[in-house]
Amino acid sequence: MITAKGLYKRYRKTVAVDHLSFDVQPGVVTGFLGPNGSGKSTTMRLMLGLDHGEGQTLFDGESFTDIRRPMNKVGTLLEAKPFHPTRSARNHLRMLASANGIGDKRVDEVMELVGLGTVRRKKPKGYSLGMAQRLGLAQALLGDPRILLLDEPTNGLDPHGIHWMRDMLKHLASEGRTIFVSSHLLSEMQLMADELVVIGRGTMIFNGVVDQFVREFTQSTVIVRSPSADGFATALEGAGAAVTKGKDGELVVSGMEIGAVGHLAFTENVELSELSTRSASLEEAFMSATGSSEEFVAAEPLGKTPAAKTPATKTGGADNA
C-alpha cells in the first residue's frame, strides 16, 4: 500500500504539487490522471525522494529513501530512455540489480518477460520508444516488487504493446500488488484502472473508483426512440426533463431517470422502439473534471468552442470537486 500525505512542491512562484494526500490500495490498478503540467511526474518524483519538497510517502509503512534494496519492494518507471547509449540493455539492468542483491539470472528472466530477450545485448540507443518502455518495465520488475509506480508506461507502445502492458498490470494487481500508474491515454485507463487519483494544477480533483468518477463528473442521458417522438418529447418536458433531438431523430433526455421515462411512456400510452441509457466515458468525465485546471490550452480552430472548458462550466468543474 502507498500512503501519500501532504505532498507539496514549489518551483519559485509556481506551486507544482499542492498538499496532495491519497492512498493507493493493493490488489487494484490505481490510475493517476491529470492534464499536461498538472504535476503528475513531479508528484511521483516527490514520492520517491528524487525531488525535494514537503510531505511524506510511505510504501508499506516505509519511506522510499529508508528502504534497503528498494527495487525488491518498489519498482519504478519514470522516464523513457534513461539509459547510457553505449551500455547494453542487459548491463544496464545488471548495474541496477547489483545495488539490490539481484542476480544476473533474474535480469535475463525479466528481459524475456518483457519480450526483449533476443535484443538484451544490444545498446538501448538503437531501441524504439516502445522497446525502451519495455526495458523500463523490466527495470521496474527486476526485484519482483510488491509495489509498482509507473509514469506513462504505455507511451510509445503499439496497440499490441498497450494490450500486453494492460494485461500485465492487471495480472500483477490480481496477485495483490499495489500498482500506481499515470497515463494520458484515458481510454486505456478506463480499461486498466480500478481506482483513480485525478489532479489538476497540483491539487486533488478526485480520489476513488473509476465508476464514481464518471458518475460524479458527467451526466448520464436516456435515449428514446418512438414513432410518436414529437408528442412524447412534449410530455417529457412537461414532466420536467430536458429533451434534445439527436442526429437520427432519437430523443436525448436528461434530468430524468430511465425508469421514470419508461413509466411516463406507459402512462401516456406511447410506443417505444428504444429506451436506453448513454453512459459518459472516462474521457468525458476527465474533460469535465480537469477542464478548468488545464495549464497549457491550445487555441481552438475557428468557429469551435473550447471543448475542455464547456463541460467544466456545465458541471461545476474542478473547483467544485
Place this chain on the structure above:
Amino acid sequence: MLDALRYEWTRLTTLRSTYWLTGIGVLCALAIPVIAGIAVSDQPLDQTTAAAGLNGGAAFGIPFLAVFMAIIGIFATGHEYRHGTIQPTLTALPQRSRLIAAKILVVSAVTVAVTVFSLALNALTLLAFWGDVPGLFEDPLRSALVGYVVYTLIYTLSGLGLGLLFRGVPSALVVIFLAPLIIENLIFGLSFLPAADWLVPVVKFLPFSSGARLMQVDMTEMTVPGMPDFDYFGRWGSGAVFAVFAAVIIAAAWTLFKKRDA
C-alpha cells in the same frame, strides 16, 4: 555500502569509455619512456629523466594518464546527468551519500591501480632500454613516484567533483583543462610583472601547479634573474593545497547533490 560499491563497480566496468580512456592514458604515458629510450638510451639515466619516463612526462607538465583518469572521474558523475541515468540510479540506490562515497572509493581504487600499473609498465620499458633504473626505490625518486600516484588520484577526484557540481560533462571538462592550462599559467605569468606583483603570494596556492610539485624530483626552486620568490610549500605541503582544492569541490558538490532535485 557494499551494494553501493557493487553498483559503482558494475557501472564503471560496463562502460566502454572506461577501457578506451584507461588504455589511451596508459599508452600515452608509455610513449614517453619509449621515445626517451629510442632517443637517449646511449646516455646514462639520471633521476629526473627516470622520473619523467616513469610518470609518462607528467613532471614536465603533460600528465597524460591523470587527464584521462580525470575524464573517467567526470564521467562517473557527469554521465548520470547527461544520459538521465541519475533517476534509475537513485531509485535503485536512494541513499545519496552512500552513492557518492561509493563513486569516490571505486574511482579512487581504479585510478591508483591503473597508475601503479602504468608506473610498472614504464619501469619495465626503462629497464629494457637502460638495463637499470638507478634509485628507483630511494628518495627523492621514490617520493616523486608516490607523489605522482597521489597527483593522479587528486586530479581524478577533482574531475569527479566537477562532474557532480556541474551535473554534466562539458562544463567539467572545460574547467579541468582550462584551469591548469590557461588560468594558472596566466596568473603565474602576470606575477612576473611589477604591476601585478601582488599575485606572487597567490602562486603557491594555485591548485594544479602546486599538485605538480608532488612529482618533482628536485624540490629546490628554479632561480632565474628577475624571477619572484614564490616561497613554495614543500612536496607534501603543495600536495595538500591540491588536495584541499579537490576536497572543497567535492564537499560543495556533495552538499548540493543532497539538496538538489535529481
